[in-house]
Amino acid sequence: MRKQMIISISWKNVWRNKKRSLIVICAVLLGTIAGVFTSGIMKGWVQQRIDSVIYTEVSHLKIHNPDYLLNEELAYTVPDQSGIEKYLKSDQNILAFSKRVKIMTMASTSTGSSAIMLNGIQIEDEKAVSKVWKKIVSGGGEYLNNLSKNQIVISDKTAEQLRIKNFKVTSEVIDSLKRLEVPASTIEKLSNIENIRYKTAKLFKNELKTLLSKKENKEYGKQIFNASVHYRLRSKIVFTFNDTNGKLVYQTFRVCGIYKTQNTMFDQMNAFVVKDDIAPLAGFSDNSYHEIAVIAHEEKDIDELKSEIKTQFPELSVLSWKDLAPDAAMMTDFMGIWYAIIMGIILFALAFGIINTMLMAILERVKELGMLMAIGMNKKRVFRMIMYETVFLTLVGAFGGMVIGALLIGFTGHTGLDFSSVSEGLEAIGYSAIIFPEIDPGFFFLVTLLVIGTGILSSIIPARKALKLNPVEAIRTE
Amino acid sequence: MSVIEIKNLVKIYNGSAVQVTAVNGVDLTIEKGEFTAIVGPSGSGKTTLLNMIGGLDSPTSGTIVVDKTDLSTLNKRQLVDYRLNNIGFVFQAYNLIPVLTAKENVSFIMEMQGAKKDAITQRTKEILESVGLGDRLNSRPNQLSGGQQQRVAVARALASKPKFVIADEPTANLDSKSTENLLDIMEELNKKENTTFIFSTHDQRVVNKARRVIVLEDGKIVKDERRG
Known part of the structure; x- marks a missing residue:
């Protein structure tokens, strides 16, 4: 039998119960977006760390006595x-x-x-x-x-x-806060401390706490703090x-x-x-x-x-950035494994949904499968038909997820993701607070392979169920 | 020339409590081009006999020889190939593939046999025209009436020019007009292509059309009548 015929039947079978298939496709789509985007954040995070290691901290090589x-x-x-x-x-x-x-x-x-x-x-x-x-x-x-x-x-x-580094609310600071659309009522309160110099961040923060309401501090405190920095x-x-x-x-x-x-x-x-x-x-x-x-x-x-x-x-001693910043070097080496782990876990979880859907599809089609086996479709072809169907089901969602994930990475890679709420912790270990996600094109190849692998593995249980059918009994099923 | 030779065929089902002898010592020879109806009350062994001829079920004892091949010598995989290359099946409930068009359903078996594309296209068109569906090539089963679906099923069974066609209660789900129409088509194809037909049926109209009627009772042939 021509392969295209089986592929064509499998593809059409995917859309037999649109609602059910779309639910699985959506689950795979969301899972893939999550996997792609998380990997993008991780990659961007590590790449920024490596750029920082090389271009500000240790350069490619360092030569010493x-x-x-x-x-x-x-x-x-x-x-x-x-x-x-x-x-x-x-x-x-x-x-x-x-x-x-x-x-x-x-x-x-x-x-x-x-x-x-x-x-x-x-x-x-x-x-x-x-x-x-x-x-x-x-x-x-x-x-x-x-x-x-x-x-x-x-x-x-x-x-x-x-x-x-001191903190001082000057007329320029007030002007810049107005431009940042801080409410006039809040700015008004700051006039009490205009031109007073605070030697430490702690003193200035405490002053802001007494001066502003809790809500004002939460919403505009950071802006006021940053604008008032005076070197x-x-x-x-x-x-x-x-x-x-x-x-x-x-x-x-x-x-x-x-x-x-x-x-x-x-x-x-x-x-x-x-x-x-x-x-x-x-x-x-x-x-x-x-x-x-x-x-x-x-x-x-x-x-x-x-x-x-x-x-x-x-x-001379010659050390590369990998010797000088082994943590960053390890992260680079770890990225490939990281991608596979994230996508592997997501797809493993999704596999249960896919298997369930395919089992339902097989149970609905017992009579038809019995007929196919009766008229001479061998086990290999039955298995292949179910396998293609499962792979298509998975691949459609994954493809959509990869496209959306890539667009998301493209967008956030341009604007950056602000993690400044935890910036002190990140910067203390050398990582940027604003992350620009990015991804290797090779990653999508890996995801495609993993998805096809998941499809094939998920098809085993439903296909075994189908192959166990007795054509005579299956045809009589109502 | 005989297509099927059956000798002393027995099929016993071993239930949990009782043993049921579905077919009990059947001897039968089907000749090329015969239009045969196997009739009998429910439980008389019609379907069991057809399943064994079709290689879907194995006998407890006895032999079925199709074109010099003893089916008992074939393993499961060979039986699948035997069905694919020798038999056309028509089922009571049409059993078409719902996602395929009439044309695709008919060409399906030829595709599985690995026939050439041009030959498939030509034969599909020809056979669908023979069953009066030349204008419904691209219709899906759900766009066809029951009678039309069963005609597609007949076309599918005959498309690959099998040695014989097994039709298990083919008219049971059809109204009388569709039944007449289907029987006419099958009779015509039987004459035109000299295809051997074996039906199991309760339907008197099928019996009336058949040129050979075999009556089964309690798994035994009680009457074997050739007409005209």
């Missing part, structure tokens, strides 16, 4: 500096690299202090490997430039710790550290910019200054540095690049 990794001492600079630099410049696979002097310091202002890693960088080189310069917050000044000396870019978190740019921070001779050195930097990445831990630790402003003070020559951050053209070439550099410079 191996001793520096054991003990971050000033003396452990990268040996054979001109050799490695020449090699990196000539390698076609390398897009950019940035050399950094890294000095552990104690930062203090008149109101606070904090331990900070000062990264002495060369501005243009650093911009090519790290996106920190793009992460300057609104009202947070600007990134380093070569026009003024002794400038520093610190994080929002550091600004908070050093009390450089005291140009503030002086004094950094204390030991130079290469072990002598205590002081240097003052003026805050020119405030950055914020999605990783609070990174932010808390790192501040950026121009290398020439710090290196001589610490006792370094022009060409001494502790770290080279490398960005490659293609991410897939990283492992190869790493081993090439290692072979050329066995005295």
Whole structure:
């Protein structure tokens, strides 16, 4: 029998009891949307983490003096500096690299202090490997430039710790709140605290609590809080550290910019200054540095690049982002399994509904199946007919679900999903609070395979039921 | 030339309490092109006999030889092929596939036999025209009357030119006009294509048309009459 004939009968059978089939199709459709969308969120979440790992935290490769990794001492600079630099410049696979002097310091202002890693960088080189310069917050000044000396870019978190981040309701804040359509009655209440500076977020939040009603606080508190942030740019921070001779050195930097990445831990630790402003003070020559951050053209070439550099410079430590952020690397490897688990669980649950529907369909068609077997349809064809029908039933819903899921991912991938209600927890472990879902096209291939597999497996029980029928008895069934 | 040779056929059903002998020592030979009606009261063994000839049920003892093939030597899979390639079935309740059109229902068996597409199309059209449904090729069973559906069933049974057609009470669900019409068509096809027909029936009109009437009582042939 021509395959098309069986396929055609199976397809038509799907639509015999439209209502019943549509219920199953809708269940599969919703299940698939859930699976596709959840996987999209997960993928977007992990991808953003990896982008952050590579483009703000660790870059593709990091080259160090191996001793520096054991003990971050000033003396452990990268040996054979001109050799490695020449090699990196000539390698076609390398897009950019940035050399950094890294000095552990104690930062203090008149109101606070904090331990900070000062990264002495060369501005243009650093911009090519790290996106920190793009992460300057609104009202947070600007990134380093070569026009003024002794400038520093610190994080929002550091600004908070050093009390450089304050809260003040100014006339500009009130104007911006009006633009954000905060009710006049609420804004009116804020006039009582106009131009009063609150040194910490806690003090300002407490003030808002006493000033505004619970409802106002819930609805507009966050907007007022964010709009009232005030960074005291140009503030002086004094950094204390030991130079290469072990002598205590002081240097003052003026805050020119405030950055914020999605990783609070990174932010808390790192501040950026121009290398020439710090290196001589610490006792370094022009060409001494502790770290080279490398960005490659293609991410897939990283492992190869790493081993090439290692072979050329066995005295250096070369670590890839996977070595430096194993959690993110594990998440990438885990994604494929994650997709299969999510879709597997959903389809497994749906399989019960599909089996039930198909069993009902078989019971309704006992007489017809008996006739088919009587006139000479063999077991293989009967099985195939039921299997195709089950696969079609599943595939229709799954296809619809994949299309809607993909559209949903396309839309939210553009607008982003705001998880800021739990942002502190997410950012503390390096994940963004706003997630832009995305998905690999290969995922849909996997889903299609899983759906066909589910269809085939779900058809076994109904098909066995059909094959057990005795044609003589089945034909007599009313 | 004999198509079917039955010797000393016995079928005993072993119920939980009693043993029922449905067919009890039947000897019968059906010749090519015969138009045979098997009649008898309910429980006389008509359907059991037809089921065994059709390879749907196996005898307790005795032999059925169809075209030199002893059915008892065939396994289940071979019996399915035997039914597909040798027999046309017409059932009391038409038993068409509801999702297929008249044309598709008729071509179904030929499709299963793997016939060529052109041959299927031509034969389907020809046979549906023979049963007077040349204008209803694309109608679904639910768009046809009972009589029309049974004519499609006859067309389906005959489409693949089987060695014989088994029709179990084919007119039981039809009104008298449809019955007359169907019998005329079957008789005409029997003559035109020399197809062997075996009916089981209660219907006197079928008996009147039959050229051979076999009367069964308590599983035994009590009368075997050839006419004209």
